[in-house]
Amino acid sequence: MTRADDIEVTGAGLEFEDRDLLRSVEDSGVGFRVASTLLGLVLLTVWVIFGRQILLGLGVTGLNQPVTWGFYIVNFVFFIGISHAGTLISAILRLSQAEWRRPITRMAEVITVVVLAIGAFHPMLDLGRPERALNIFTAGRLQSPLLWDVSSISAYFMASTVYLYIPMIPDIALLRDRGARPRWLYAFMAWGWQGTTRQQVVIERAVSILMILVIPIAVSVHTVISYIFAMTLQPGWHSTIFGPYFVVGAIFSGIAALMMVMIVLRRIFHLERYLKQVHFDYLSRLLLIMSLLWFYFTFSEYLTAFFGNEPAEMRVFFYKVTGPYAPFFWSMVAANFLVPVVILSFRRTRTIPGIFIASACIVVGMWLERLNIVVPSLANPRLPLPTGYYIPSLVEWVMFAGGIATFILGFVIFARFFPLISVWEIQEGRRLSIAETTERLEGYLPDSLPSSAAQTAAEES
Amino acid sequence: MERYEEPKWIFGLQVASVAMMWVFVLSISAWILHLLRLSHRLHDVPSASVGISIVAIPVFLMGAAVLTYVFVGLRRGREAPVEMSIEPEEG
Numbered sequence: 303m304t305r306a307d308d309i310e311v312t313g314a315g316l317e318f319e320d321r322d323l324l325r326s327v328e329d330s331g332v333g334f335r336v337a338s339t340l341l342g343l344v345l346l347t348v349w350v351i352f353g354r355q356i357l358l359g360l361g362v363t364g365l366n367q368p369v370t371w372g373f374y375i376v377n378f379v380f381f382i383g384i385s386h387a388g389t390l391i392s393a394i395l396r397l398s399q400a401e402w403r404r405p406i407t408r409m410a411e412v413i414t415v416v417v418l419a420i421g422a423f424h425p426m427l428d429l430g431r432p433e434r435a436l437n438i439f440t441a442g443r444l445q446s447p448l449l450w451d452v453s454s455i456s457a458y459f460m461a462s463t464v465y466l467y468i469p470m471i472p473d474i475a476l477l478r479d480r481g482a483r484p485r486w487l488y489a490f491m492a493w494g495w496q497g498t499t500r501q502q503v504v505i506e507r508a509v510s511i512l513m514i515l516v517i518p519i520a521v522s523v524h525t526v527i528s529y530i531f532a533m534t535l536q537p538g539w540h541s542t543i544f545g546p547y548f549v550v551g552a553i554f555s556g557i558a559a560l561m562m563v564m565i566v567l568r569r570i571f572h573l574e575r576y577l578k579q580v581h582f583d584y585l586s587r588l589l590l591i592m593s594l595l596w597f598y599f600t601f602s603e604y605l606t607a608f609f610g611n612e613p614a615e616m617r618v619f620f621y622k623v624t625g626p627y628a629p630f631f632w633s634m635v636a637a638n639f640l641v642p643v644v645i646l647s648f649r650r651t652r653t654i655p656g657i658f659i660a661s662a663c664i665v666v667g668m669w670l671e672r673l674n675i676v677v678p679s680l681a682n683p684r685l686p687l688p689t690g691y692y693i694p695s696l697v698e699w700v701m702f703a704g705g706i707a708t709f710i711l712g713f714v715i716f717a718r719f720f721p722l723i724s725v726w727e728i729q730e731g732r733r734l735s736i737a738e739t740t741e742r743l744e745g746y747l748p749d750s751l752p753s754s755a756a757q758t759a760a761e762e763s
Numbered sequence: 764m765e766r767y768e769e770p771k772w773i774f775g776l777q778v779a780s781v782a783m784m785w786v787f788v789l790s791i792s793a794w795i796l797h798l799l800r801l802s803h804r805l806h807d808v809p810s811a812s813v814g815i816s817i818v819a820i821p822v823f824l825m826g827a828a829v830l831t832y833v834f835v836g837l838r839r840g841r842e843a844p845v846e847m848s849i850e851p852e853e854g
Contacts, residue, residue, distance in 0.1 A: 441801070443802065443805070444799065444802040454819065457822040460822075460823060461822065464826050471833075493777060494769065494838050496840075496841050504833055504837060507832075508829050511825075512829060515822070515826075
């Protein structure tokens with residue numbers, strides 16, 4: 303018998319029916335140890351290879367002149383984009399009081415924190431002498447958009463971590479009181495939570511401030527990342543719509559990644575009672591809208607370049623559309639637009655397996671989009687140089703695998719110590735949502751006529 | 764289910780964590796201010812870069828202030844326990 307079964311929990315006269323949500327913490331079993339060991343070994347290998355890269359320099363990668371940015375920067379932009387899944391979507395759903403958000407927000411917020419850490423590390427991989435990054439503390443130049451990235455990503459990371467942590471406090475206290483180990487850690491992180499009215503007000507107020515704070519920060523982060531490209535005069539990069547284009551792409555890939563994570567975790571932890579078809583249905587409609595929006599931005603971006611017919615721009619344009627990058631470009635269009643629109647538009651295909659396929663296509667397609675942005679412009683510089691080429695080395699592929707392994711390990715470790723779905727929000731939903739939603743719906747409806755006017759209207763009819 | 768009685772050292776650890784967070788946030792603010800002074804001395808491009816960088820400081824301060832508010836608010840709100848849905852009780 304597990305510890306979870308030993309302790310029969312009741313609260314407010316209700317049976318504690320959400321023990322499934324704590325199973326990953328209280329009954330982690332062999333699965334956790336096997337998964338964390340395997341992923342740990344992968345990461346160990348990655349660190350050894352990174353150490354070798356530091357010793358030998360960037361010559362072990364496929365980077366060269368003029369293509370000085372490759373997989374590392376592609377993955378940096380990609381991972382930071384995925385991070386928009388979480389805090390931004392969670393904040394928007396909370397702000398709009400979407401009741402169906404309750405089982406989703408925690409997972410979304412975890413994605414943000416884990417992926418931001420992975421993405422932010424990637425520029426370090428791209429440095430031949432990583433220790434020189436420390437120079438930004440003494441001699442950083444604020445005129446560089448790269449430094450804007452450092453400040454905006456670190457601000458977003460801090461805000462997202464706080465935004466993940468504060469709504470977790472009641473659940474952490476629940477684990478503390480249930481005797482989960484290490485108990486001192488839960489006691490430390492619960493900050494004396496007892497569930498008093500005053501404490502609830504404090505948490506609600508803090509979450510309200512944070513959800514308003516993180517939305518502009520999240521938008522600013524990917525806008526600033528687009529500035530790394532758009533503030534240069536490189537063909538294919540110098541575009542005024544790059545800011546919103548990157549933000550749309552980030553939200554798009556973020557929702558797709560969130561759906562994939564939800565589907566996988568639902569299966570592994572048997573969360574079918576919580577993550578229902580309706581949640582996937584709503585998110586997939588949002589994904590469909592984002593797919594159309596992404597296509598609109600892509601079409602506008604390339605059509606403008608094509609009509610301008612500026613020679614340097616056209617070299618990049620044809621490099622992507624009919625040249626060496628054509629397979630990647632058209633795969634991107636298929637994966638980000640054609641496949642998801644076909645799958646998500648029809649009820650028959652908008653099933654959970656269908657949504658998973660569409661989401662996986664979008665994640666791959668958005669990675670291809672980042673590749674299509676970074677490499678072709680560098681391979682065709684404005685300077686009179688021969689066309690460059692870039693073939694990633696095994697080292698870069700291993701680092702990419704390391705990023706994905708870190709993402710999975712982040713979730714494995716989180717699930718071992720904290721519930722993946724917010725227990726208190728689910729319970730609050732059960733108690734309060736129906737009354738609140740009914741009241742809100744009644745508020746939307748036209749006001750009833752006063753009784754005397756209604757009587758007159760009835761007599762007239 | 765019995766309520767967990769916190770050892771005193773946990774409270775000390777919590778206070779230390781809040782203090783460390785403020786040290787971290789104030790250090791970042793000082794760093795950004797240092798870079799602003801540097802950019803002024805080197806006659807770097809002012810306006811936008813300065814504006815964008817300066818925005819980061821209130822964000823960090825706001826984050827730290829919210830966490831401090833939560834920490835203090837939760838400690839002060841401990842006295843009067845009432846019925847709470849997620850806090851399982853005996854019985």
